Amino acid sequence: MAEEAKNETVETKVEGAPAEAQAPTNIPPKTATTDSEQPKTPDLNVNDLNSVRSIIDIATTRGAFKANELEAVGKTYNKLTAFLDHVTKQQQEQQGEANG
Secondary structure (H helix, E strand, O other): HHHHHHHHHHEOOOOOHHHHOEEEEEOOOOOOOOHHHHHOOOOHHHHHHHHHHHHHHHHHHHOOOHHHHHHHHHHHHHHHHHHHHHHHHHHHHHHHHHHH
């Protein structure tokens, strides 16, 4: 019976569309999830952002971007650098308070 549920098709009807344009759509069955099966939160940290900054720098040096793209790349690089500098400064201040 579970196999039958997997292979079920549902006809979708679009108002005003001719009958031959209405294609069946396969809809996967819903499955129950437990707390342990919840999707993990994406993990992005300062080291990842530093890597992205390095990738942009390397790609620019190697000519990976067209001239008309360089403004957007440069603005993004500058925003990323400013953010990383700010985070680094905050971390240093927190370490100074913890040591002091």
